[in-house]
Amino acid sequence: MIPVHDSPALAAVRDALVAADRVVITTHLRPDGDAIGTEIAVARALQALGKTVLVLNTDKVPRNLDWLAEEQPAGLMAVYESGDLAQAQAVAEADALLVVDANAAHRLGAVGDVFRKSGRPVLLIDHHPDPETWFDAPCVRTDTASAAEIAYELIAGIDPALVDRAVATALYVGIMTDTGSFRYSATTPRTHAIVADILERGDVAPEPIHISIFDGRSREGLALLSASLATITTHYEGRLATMFVTQDMLRQSGAFFDETEGLINYGLSLDGVLAAVIFLELSSGVKLSFRSKGDCPINQWASRFGGGGHANASGAFVKDGQLSRTIKDVVDSAPMHIVAPGATEDDDDDGGLSEADLALLAQFKGSID
Structure with missing residues (x-):
């Protein structure tokens, strides 16, 4: 004892x-x-x-x-x-x-x-x-x-x-x-x-x-994993990774919502990434999960969107949030929270959604009530 x-x-x-x-x-x-x-x-x-x-x-x-x-x-x-x-x-x-x-x-x-x-x-x-x-x-x-x-x-x-x-x-x-x-x-x-x-x-x-x-993922869950991996985007010279799951992705894959658990770790595992955020579209808004490595606290970042948590693992929920708008708001607010020397709130530095990002998001447009 x-x-x-x-x-x-x-x-x-x-x-x-x-x-x-x-x-x-x-x-x-x-x-x-x-x-x-x-x-x-x-x-x-x-x-x-x-x-x-x-x-x-x-x-x-x-x-x-x-x-x-x-x-x-x-x-x-x-x-x-x-x-x-x-x-x-x-x-x-x-x-x-x-x-x-x-x-x-x-x-x-x-x-x-x-x-x-x-x-x-x-x-x-x-x-x-x-x-x-x-x-x-x-x-x-x-x-x-x-x-x-x-x-x-x-x-x-x-x-x-x-x-x-x-x-x-x-x-x-x-x-x-x-x-x-x-x-x-x-x-x-x-x-x-x-x-x-x-x-x-x-x-x-x-x-x-x-x-x-951890080892009971369904075929439907693997299909969702594949779809979500295709959404991974890096920002700010690779310091931030984002990914998302829409209601249409869940419907098309046949996966359960709880099979989104752990997906964010794939974004965080990329070389050079200090922080990752996954955006989960719900009928009532957008659920955000923030993760980071080492001395890169992201709980204050999550608090800007009504959430909070630990320095390296936090969450938030944007009620009635629109997915692409929420992604842009979170990415635009990232620099001061991801230990990016010299970055400011006005620093674009690959931060926003590109045309390719928007096109990918459009593929999954839609929701399930």
């Missing part, structure tokens, strides 16, 4: 959960491996302590994590349904409500509104900066690579024996996916120490987990 990195904020969350008999847990829209893994790890640990726990999310589990959800006890996880009396009762009777891996109400969807209006204490464990102020007991650690790392500290601080196979598997999923299989810059020696401990305690084999999450 490695020593727990405790703090007053973490202790406050831990004490509230230990004192609670009934807990409801939620996370952000379109939950990823860190969100689902953290929820399940905390939920299973609390169940082992004899508590009644419900994981209640606005969106369903992504397909590549279905196997993890299916391993959980019946009734542990649910997708929110307005008017569901059992879900409403669970929130109303909860001694504590817990939000993980998200720190703003709008990122939680409908469940966020339910939590805020419940009158019950709302706890937070998260690794993103600048949480909203409505949480009763927030624990935010921006020096961790994932929310699952904080969950490990939380659970081990109660009793290291709670890290059994089920908890260890969920924690590993959370940490492994949010560190990009341990290659992102937020990965620290402590990250590896925690992973070593949970693998040993849970007797967990990494390979089957990695295969289940």
